[in-house]
Amino acid sequence: MDIEIRSGCPINLTMEVLGDRWSLVIIRDIMFGNRRHFRELLTQSEEGIASNILAARLKRLMSYGLITKLDDPSHSQKAIYSLTEASIQLVPMFAMIGAWGRRFLPVSEDLSIRAELLEEGGPPLWDEFMADLRRIHIEDPIGGANGTVKSPVLARLTAAFLEVRAKMDAAAG
Amino acid sequence: MDIEIRSGCPINLTMEVLGDRWSLVIIRDIMFGNRRHFRELLTQSEEGIASNILAARLKRLMSYGLITKLDDPSHSQKAIYSLTEASIQLVPMFAMIGAWGRRFLPVSEDLSIRAELLEEGGPPLWDEFMADLRRIHIEDPIGGANGTVKSPVLARLTAAFLEVRAKMDAAAG
DNA sequence: CCATCTGATTGCATATTGAAACTAGTTGAG
DNA sequence: CTCAACTAGTTTCAATATGCAATCAGATGG
Helix, strand or coil: CCCCCCCCCCHHHHHHHHCCCCCHHHHHHHCCCCCCCCHHHHHCCCCCCCHHHHHHHHHHHCCCCCCEEECCCCCCCCCEEECHHHCCHHHHHHHHHHHHHHHHHCCCHHHHHHHHHHHHHHHHHHHHHHHHHHHHHHCCCCHHHCCCCCHHHHHHHHHHHHHHHHHHHHHHH | CCCCCCCCCCCHHHHHCCCCHHHHHHHHHHHHHCCCCCCHHHHHCCCCCCCCHHHHHHHHHHHHHCEEEEEECCCCCCCEECCHHHHHHCHHHHHHHHHHHHHCCCCCCHHHHHHHHHHHHHHHHHHHHHHHHHHHHHCCHHHHCCCCCHHHHHHHHHHHHHHHHHHHHHHCC
């Protein structure tokens, strides 16, 4: 699982590592959905990734140091996937990707509220979020996975998302 | 050439449009290298894209409204490829991608100086650069392609790149 | 008039992707 | 203890994408 390194350009290298259909989507689910198990990533994903692709991407992301894998003490067969410092520092990039997508692509209201808040919050919010992520992924990945350690920023983003979704459900049905 | 839309999430949609090995690399060459012809994109690229892939990607990017194609009056068979407002607004994303790549991937000194300057310059520089790009891609694509209309920001970035490269050449040879 | 340059296209081998079925082991309820 | 449900994947196979080399037809330049 190695980069080919067609050139040392930062943009090219980033594309060699993250330039595919699924890598950033998986990191997004771990980061913003706090999905830490294979099953959660597989079935609770909006986009319906195939299990073989998910397995391959997780392996690949591990080999690049973007996620780590840890045995879940509560279930000997469960693994906990966590972000690393490298993937936590993708937060500003996600903010820009979300901002651009909201502006130029046909996003849905509920799924874009988090991107909107992240854009509005700017660097101060990103820093706060990254600090949270360090706690639930690096300092205490087990507590972060089982919910005993939480991210206030994530809680706010999730609450906003659920609120919009509830409003949409009420309007629709 | 349509998106499948597996979900309305801004990050997912952006990956459906730009999440592949080559799209952003091609836009990078048009944006930072001011390569406006097929041949330039094909042969002056650091990474050596295949001609069929380049043709397919240009067509795809056009269908998404990220580039436009224009007949070159100086040569009836030449086409000029230009950025659109949507791709010009990728500048902040490129800045973040470059910054992340510089921090976590084995970039080369010469090819990362532009990313460094773009990161240091921050939003004021990005805005200035985007204003330049609007002039040489939207307002006067022909003048922008043949060099009669120039981007001061691009000139600074290119000068810095050439300076670093000259220094490296001197040290090596 | 002919070599060269233009933006591509075509063929073909290989690599990647995607969906569904399947594996092998674990856990929890009865 | 037993069995259904759940765990993280792997296997299989068809479809698609990629990469490389060769090719093409229409300008252009000498």
